[in-house]
Amino acid sequence: MADQGELDVLAAGLAGGLTPFGHRLMARVYYADTDFSGVVYHARYLEFFERGRSDFLRLAGVHHTELADGKHGEKIVWVVRRMEIDFRGSAKIDDVLTIETRTVEISGARITMAQQLKRGEDVLVEARVEAAIIGENGRPRRFPKDWIDAFMPAASQV
Numbered sequence: 001m002a003d004q005g006e007l008d009v010l011a012a013g014l015a016g017g018l019t020p021f022g023h024r025l026m027a028r029v030y031y032a033d034t035d036f037s038g039v040v041y042h043a044r045y046l047e048f049f050e051r052g053r054s055d056f057l058r059l060a061g062v063h064h065t066e067l068a069d070g071k072h073g074e075k076i077v078w079v080v081r082r083m084e085i086d087f088r089g090s091a092k093i094d095d096v097l098t099i100e101t102r103t104v105e106i107s108g109a110r111i112t113m114a115q116q117l118k119r120g121e122d123v124l125v126e127a128r129v130e131a132a133i134i135g136e137n138g139r140p141r142r143f144p145k146d147w148i149d150a151f152m153p154a155a156s157q158v
Helices: 004-012 044-059 064-068 145-151
Strands: 023-028 076-087 096-107 110-119 122-135
Touching: 023 044, 044 064, 044 076, 044 096, 044 110, 044 122, 064 076, 096 145
Parallel strands: none
Antiparallel strands: 023 096, 076 122, 096 110, 110 122
């Protein structure tokens, strides 16, 4: 059985890392990500991007469980409002991919993020995602001001 130090080292890479532009996460393509030909099934790219956004939130200090528990005054959740995807190339089984996520804009209850999925330096898929925060009543909730520096790291350094 592994000791706590070894487990901490293994867990450290699970969420990727914050970068000067936002967040970077690495992921391997597994058999379950592919279609019968060994190429990543188009809908799985959405899952890779979701992992990138979720881990960005986590490392920025915003945890889904805390939001659902009402830590910020009421139960709130993230919803994807709009997504644009540009497929440029395909990933294949066993490829090691990098998912890069950066915040483009925060306005009211909305956040717009740009994401790239790369194999090495080759950009395979790009996405632009607009998400919103909603309360228990299903209505938009203003983006908390104390989150802006966490999600706009490049802007806070200017």
